[in-house]
Amino acid sequence: MGRPAIKLALQVVGAALFVSGAMWALQGLGILMWPAGSFMLAQREWALYGGVTALIGVVMILLGQRIGRGS
Known part of the structure; x- marks a missing residue:
C-alpha cells in the first residue's frame, strides 16, 4: 500500500x-433529535x-494531509 492509498484511507x-x-x-446533547427512536437522544x-x-x-x-506533503 503506497502513500496515496494510505492518505486516501486516512482521510x-x-x-x-x-x-x-x-x-x-x-x-x-439533544440538539439533533433524529432518528426519533434512537437510544442516544439526550443522553x-x-x-x-x-x-x-x-x-x-x-x-x-x-495525518492524511501530512502524509500527502511528504512529511
Whole structure:
C-alpha cells in the first residue's frame, strides 16, 4: 500500500468518524433529535463519545494531509 492509498484511507475513514461523532454528540446533547427512536437522544454520555470520535476523525484527516506533503 503506497502513500496515496494510505492518505486516501486516512482521510476517508477520518471523515466518516468525524461525521458520525458529530452526529452522536448532537444527539447526546439533544440538539439533533433524529432518528426519533434512537437510544442516544439526550443522553450526555453520547455527547462525550461523539466528541471523542469526532476528534479522532480530525486527527486522522490531518495525518492524511501530512502524509500527502511528504512529511
